Amino acid sequence: MSIRGNSSGPxxxxxxxxLLDGQDTLPPVVFLHGMFSNKNIFQAEAETLAQKTGRKVLTVDARNHGESPHNADCSYEAMSSDLLALLSQLRLTPCVLIGHSMGGRTAMAFALQKPELVERLVSVDVSPLVLMGIPKVFKIVPVMNSINLLGNRSDSQAFEVIDEYLKLFIKDASIRQYLFNSLVRVNGKYVWKVNAENLWQQQQQLLDPLAIQGVYHGPTLFLISINSSFVPPSHYHKIKLLFPEAQFQTIPDTGHVLHIKKPQDFMNSLLSFLS
Structure with missing residues (x-):
């Protein structure tokens, strides 16, 4: 389906x-994944939330990720526009937005632009301000592009070979697990379901502070890895200016992909916030 946006915007x-079905009387939950990932990364959490809360739960592939189209524009304004079109099409507003990293910034941009469409907001280990920790994330792109493995072996064997190679560059096993979410076999070869080159070329758009005017007054939770370089305590005051109702909750011993490292703690925090 082709969806037209406002002529003044992207x-x-x-x-x-x-989309997992649920009650129409409760605000649906929408999961937005981080960079180099796709909607499958939150499938287990989506199924758990749908079962435990009775809500509709939507997982989405951002542009340039998963099965969504590739596009040169990587701006948060563009990704927010994509989300607005989809939520309008599915009639899923007002909703609860839960976004990790890049997805968290998209969720924040959307809430600042369309606060009436967001019942509450969860940002997972990311800030709307200058990102100090993310530039090193882009160092993964040449590593991803250097993998050239034919699909003439089982997936488990292939993933073991690739994991051993990735260990040379990425020590954190949870980050490697996160990346494997986007690795698939296509026409006898393993490929990444992400437009990594375009993200690399447009990385400044993804790193700059959100250039969006507005204030979101709804309930907001910032879930943060303890000692996170992505959301340092020095950001808290300015975040509260944009999100006056923001709560900050740290989860210990996690790293940036805290939903992978501590899935139960992550789910408990979401359920508590939703209740």
Missing amino acids: RPVPLSYR
Whole structure:
């Protein structure tokens, strides 16, 4: 389906999504993944939330990720426009937005632009301000591009070979697990379901502070890895100016992909916030 946006803003692309059914009387939950990932990263959490809360739960592939179209514009304004088109199409507003890293910034941009469409907001280990920790994330792109493995072996064997190679560059096993979410076999070769080159070229758009005017007064939770370089305590005051109702909760011993490292703690925090 082709979806037209406002002529004054970015033209939205039709996003790939998965929707779990639930009650119409409760605000639906929308998960937005981080960079180099896709909607499958939150599938277990989506199923748990749908079962425990009775809500509809939507997982989405951002542009340039998963099964969604590739596009040169990597701005948060563009990704927010994509989300607005999809939520309008599915009639899923007002909703609860839960976003990790890049997805968290998209969720924040959306809430600042369309606060009436967001019932509450969860940002997972990311700040709307200058990002100090993310530039090193882009060092993964040449490593991803250097993998050239034919699919003439089982997935488990292939993933073991690739994991051993990635260990040379990425010590954190949870980060490697996070990346494997986007690795698939296509036409006899393993490829990444992400437009990594375009993200690399447009990285400044992804690193700069959110250039969006507005204030979101709804309930907001910032879930943070303890000692996070992505959301340092020095950001808290300015974050509260944009999100006056913001709560800050740290989860110990996690790292940036805290939903992978501590899935139960992550789910408990979400359930508590939703209740």
